[in-house]
Amino acid sequence: MSRYSRHIILKDIGIDGQxxxxxxxxxxxxxxxxxCPVLQYLAAAGIGHIGIIDFDIVEESNLQRQILYGTSNLGQQKAIAAKQRLSDLNNTITVEAFTEALTPQNALHYFSNxxxxxxxxxxxxxRYLINDAAILTNKPIVYGAIYKFEGQVSVFNYNNGPSYRCLFPNPPSENDIPNCxxxxxxxxxxxxxxxxxxNEVIKIILGFKNVLSGKLYCYNSKTTQTFTIDIKKSTTEFEKVKSKRDYFEEQYYSKTCNLTVKEITIDEALQKENILFIDVRELNELPKANRLHHIKIPLSTIKQELHSIDKTKTIIMFCKSGMRSKKAVSILQEQDITNCYSIKNGITAIENYFKIHV
Amino acid sequence: MKLTIKYFGMLAEITECTEETITFSEDTVSELLKMLLAKYPALEKKEFQVAQNQTLVSEDTQILNSEIVLLPPFAGG
Incomplete structure (x- = not known):
C-alpha cells in the first residue's frame, strides 16, 4: 500500500478511509x-472503479487546458485516451470508457452502476439531464461549471439536499449562454x-461532514475573489422531475433543458389504447393517410384548436417526416397535455406499415 | 438606501462592471430588477438568480440594506 501511504498516515483517512x-x-x-483533473486526481487517489462518458475526440485546441492528453492523443476518442492514461497512472483500479453521449435512454442505467x-x-x-437522472436514481452529483475566468462548484442531491433545478429552476433560453x-x-x-x-468526491466517499451541499461556491481567477451562496431545497422541483419517471426514457432533452417529445414507431402507436391520431400537416398535403382513422389539425393552427382535442385520449400525431409532429407534441406538453406522441418518419412510416399489413 | 450590486459571469459584461453601488428607494427584489433592467436592457434576455446576504431570494423578497448578487448559470466545462 505504499502507493497510498501519504493518505493512510492522515488521521482523517487511514486504512479504513483508503x-x-x-x-x-x-x-x-x-x-x-x-x-481531466477530476479523473486524474480520482485515479491517483485510488478510486476503485471509474467510469468515463465522452463521445468527443481530442483536438489540438483542447491541450491548452485538458492536460491529461498529449499531442500523441490528437484524433483519439477522449474516453479511450483518458482510460489509457489513467490505467498507467494507477494500474490497480478499474477504468471503463464509454464513447457515447449521455441520453435519457442510457442515463438511468449508467447512474445505477x-x-x-x-x-x-x-x-x-x-446538465439538466444529469440533474434529473440523478434524482431518479438517488445519486449525488458533484457539479462544476466555468465561464472565461469564473467557476462554480456545488454538490447536488446529497443527503436530501437541493438539486441543480433548486438553484436554476429556469433553464437559459437557446443560444443565451455560449460554451468554452x-x-x-x-x-x-x-x-x-x-x-x-x-476534492468534494473524496469528501463524500470518506463521509466528511462539510460537503459542499446546499451551497454554491463561486470563484473568480482574475480577482482571486470567492463567494458562497446558500441554496434551499425546492420540493416542487424534485416532484416535477419524479413525475417524469414513467416516460423519462422515451423522451429527449430540448434546448430548453426540459423533457419533450415522445417519439414512437407506427407499430408502437397502434399498440396503444384509446388513440386519437392527428395529422398535423397542412390540409392539402399528400399522400392522405386513408388507412388510418384520424383527424386533421395543421401545426400552424394547433394552438387555436387545442379545445377540439379530446385530452382523455392517447394523442398520436404525424406529419411528413416527423419534425412538425414533434413540434406539435411540445406545444401540447406546454399546455400540460402529456399523453401525446409523435410518429417517427411520419406518413412515410405509416404508408410502409400498411403496405406490409394489408 | 445604498446597495452594493455584484455581477457575475456574462452579466458583468453587460453592466461593464463587476460591482457597483446604487441608490435604491423602493422595497422588493422585483422593484430592484425593474430598475436594473431599465439601466441595462440587455439583462432582460439573461437567466440569473438574485442573492441577498449570500442567500437566494425571490422577486417578492424585501431588499434590506445589504449586498446583492446577480448570479447566472454557466454551461462551460
Missing amino acids: NKLNQAKVLVIGAGGLG YDIIVDGTDNFET SEVGVLGILPGIIGTMQA
Missing part, C-alpha cells in the same frame, strides 16, 4: 476541461474547479 476510496464507484461525465456522478459537461441540456469553445476560457480555471470537484 479502503472506502478503493471500493468507491464514480462516473465522470465529460472528459474535457473539468473532467455508480455511487457518485461528476458533472463535467459543457452544455445545459446535459465559443467564448474562450483561461486554461488553468477548469484545473482549479475540476480539482475542487475531485
Whole structure:
C-alpha cells in the first residue's frame, strides 16, 4: 500500500478511509476541461472503479487546458485516451470508457452502476439531464461549471439536499449562454474547479461532514475573489422531475433543458389504447393517410384548436417526416397535455406499415 | 438606501462592471430588477438568480440594506 501511504498516515483517512476510496464507484461525465483533473486526481487517489462518458475526440485546441492528453492523443476518442492514461497512472483500479453521449435512454442505467456522478459537461441540456437522472436514481452529483475566468462548484442531491433545478429552476433560453469553445476560457480555471470537484468526491466517499451541499461556491481567477451562496431545497422541483419517471426514457432533452417529445414507431402507436391520431400537416398535403382513422389539425393552427382535442385520449400525431409532429407534441406538453406522441418518419412510416399489413 | 450590486459571469459584461453601488428607494427584489433592467436592457434576455446576504431570494423578497448578487448559470466545462 505504499502507493497510498501519504493518505493512510492522515488521521482523517487511514486504512479504513483508503479502503472506502478503493471500493468507491464514480462516473465522470465529460472528459474535457473539468473532467481531466477530476479523473486524474480520482485515479491517483485510488478510486476503485471509474467510469468515463465522452463521445468527443481530442483536438489540438483542447491541450491548452485538458492536460491529461498529449499531442500523441490528437484524433483519439477522449474516453479511450483518458482510460489509457489513467490505467498507467494507477494500474490497480478499474477504468471503463464509454464513447457515447449521455441520453435519457442510457442515463438511468449508467447512474445505477455508480455511487457518485461528476458533472463535467459543457452544455445545459446535459446538465439538466444529469440533474434529473440523478434524482431518479438517488445519486449525488458533484457539479462544476466555468465561464472565461469564473467557476462554480456545488454538490447536488446529497443527503436530501437541493438539486441543480433548486438553484436554476429556469433553464437559459437557446443560444443565451455560449460554451468554452465559443467564448474562450483561461486554461488553468477548469484545473482549479475540476480539482475542487475531485476534492468534494473524496469528501463524500470518506463521509466528511462539510460537503459542499446546499451551497454554491463561486470563484473568480482574475480577482482571486470567492463567494458562497446558500441554496434551499425546492420540493416542487424534485416532484416535477419524479413525475417524469414513467416516460423519462422515451423522451429527449430540448434546448430548453426540459423533457419533450415522445417519439414512437407506427407499430408502437397502434399498440396503444384509446388513440386519437392527428395529422398535423397542412390540409392539402399528400399522400392522405386513408388507412388510418384520424383527424386533421395543421401545426400552424394547433394552438387555436387545442379545445377540439379530446385530452382523455392517447394523442398520436404525424406529419411528413416527423419534425412538425414533434413540434406539435411540445406545444401540447406546454399546455400540460402529456399523453401525446409523435410518429417517427411520419406518413412515410405509416404508408410502409400498411403496405406490409394489408 | 445604498446597495452594493455584484455581477457575475456574462452579466458583468453587460453592466461593464463587476460591482457597483446604487441608490435604491423602493422595497422588493422585483422593484430592484425593474430598475436594473431599465439601466441595462440587455439583462432582460439573461437567466440569473438574485442573492441577498449570500442567500437566494425571490422577486417578492424585501431588499434590506445589504449586498446583492446577480448570479447566472454557466454551461462551460
